[in-house]
Amino acid sequence: MFSRAIKPVASVAAQNGLKNFSTSSQKNFKVVVAGAAGGIGQPLALLLKQNKLVTRLALYDIAPVTPGVGVDLSHMDTPAKVTGHQGPDQLADAIKGADVVVIPAGVPRKPGMTRDDLFNTNASIVRDLAACVAKNSPKAIIAIITNPVNSMVPIASEVMKKAGVYDPNRILGVTTLDVVRAAAFIGEINGVDPQTVSIPVIGGHSGVTIIPLLSQSKPAVKLSDQGKIDALTKRIQEAGTEVVKAKAGGGSATLSMAYAGARLTGSVLRGLKGESNVVECAYIKSDLTEATYFANPVVLGKNGVEKNLGFGSLNDYEKQLLKAAIPELQKNIKTGEDFAKK
Numbered sequence: 001m002f003s004r005a006i007k008p009v010a011s012v013a014a015q016n017g018l019k020n021f022s023t024s025s026q027k028n029f030k031v032v033v034a035g036a037a038g039g040i041g042q043p044l045a046l047l048l049k050q051n052k053l054v055t056r057l058a059l060y061d062i063a064p065v066t067p068g069v070g071v072d073l074s075h076m077d078t079p080a081k082v083t084g085h086q087g088p089d090q091l092a093d094a095i096k097g098a099d100v101v102v103i104p105a106g107v108p109r110k111p112g113m114t115r116d117d118l119f120n121t122n123a124s125i126v127r128d129l130a131a132c133v134a135k136n137s138p139k140a141i142i143a144i145i146t147n148p149v150n151s152m153v154p155i156a157s158e159v160m161k162k163a164g165v166y167d168p169n170r171i172l173g174v175t176t177l178d179v180v181r182a183a184a185f186i187g188e189i190n191g192v193d194p195q196t197v198s199i200p201v202i203g204g205h206s207g208v209t210i211i212p213l214l215s216q217s218k219p220a221v222k223l224s225d226q227g228k229i230d231a232l233t234k235r236i237q238e239a240g241t242e243v244v245k246a247k248a249g250g251g252s253a254t255l256s257m258a259y260a261g262a263r264l265t266g267s268v269l270r271g272l273k274g275e276s277n278v279v280e281c282a283y284i285k286s287d288l289t290e291a292t293y294f295a296n297p298v299v300l301g302k303n304g305v306e307k308n309l310g311f312g313s314l315n316d317y318e319k320q321l322l323k324a325a326i327p328e329l330q331k332n333i334k335t336g337e338d339f340a341k342k
């Protein structure tokens, strides 16, 4: 009798359209993909639609096809309810109630361009999306894929600061593709399943700021001399350019990025749910080096980044890589902060 008369807090909240703030583990999450009609956005949404922790999937983009992408995905027989939102007038609705906002909105590279060449176009896109999150879902975890990641995370952070809702543990730059690539290449070299390879990639997400810690690979990388270690390091640093060249003007990595983005988002959700020991590399606010944002392994928990695991000890070669990365990171961070403070 009582069980019918006294409704659990969670279901009352759900009936009123409110979030479930009970202390038990939340297992139903709203994820927003901003830039959902793009080369990354569409396959990322496809993968997220298959994640059982996602019960609401909001797809936002300025492209006219966006509502159609939503309708298309909504026919999949998985639980997530999909909604499509096109244009700035529909952005707030997409963002409201979000637990995680993943941002692949913005232009990709063409051959001959650096990621920094994307700054002028992408900076205002990320700024405006972050401002909408600050207003409509200030507690959402923001995962930024848009390049240059090294500068976009500082921009989003400054926007949240201005709005008075900044929490450094809730803003992540997505560097998962660097980890995925490193594991893929090492798996091939060692002749093992890449999914059994654990390899931290630290620093940032462009050229020399990408620092794969090959000395910490598990299993150890089967490379006999330093020249080969150097070549593998450079391949990982330049893997994005390898794809840009191979696509010959047709854009940059989309499918592998969608895979990596879905993995990172899934890990964020597992952390939010209360699972312990969820570890991913991510580019976050940091005081580990002279660069005020830095990527390395972190534990993801109920409030985003729960613990910064640092990067352990580096060998002499890796120390040199770090030394080369820091000034570049500092420059990228300043560019982002200066833009946001204007």
Ligand SMILES: NC(=O)C1=CN([C@@H]2O[C@H](COP(=O)(O)OP(=O)(O)OC[C@H]3O[C@@H](n4cnc5c(N)ncnc54)[C@H](O)[C@@H]3O)[C@@H](O)[C@H]2O)C=CC1
Residues within 6 Å of the ligand: 034, 035, 036, 037, 038, 039, 040, 041, 060, 061, 062, 063, 104, 105, 106, 107, 108, 109, 118, 122, 125, 144, 145, 146, 147, 148, 149, 174, 175, 176, 177, 178, 205, 251, 252, 253, 254, 257
């Ligand atoms: N973090 C990483 O490891 C990686 C990052 N990227 C970056 O991801 C970004 C997206 O790449 P792609 O999906 O290949 O590009 P794309 O051009 O295929 O898709 C971008 C989408 O963003 C949308 N868009 C543009 N302005 C928008 C706005 N104001 N609000 C919402 N959506 C907007 C476009 O309409 C388009 O659908 C690029 O900046 C690229 O450099 C790409 C690969 C890896």
Ligand SMILES: O=C([O-])CC(=O)C(=O)O
Residues within 6 Å of the ligand: 108, 109, 115, 147, 177, 239, 240, 241, 243, 244, 252, 253
């Ligand atoms: O290289 C690019 O422009 C896209 C990217 O960030 C990557 O593939 O790592």
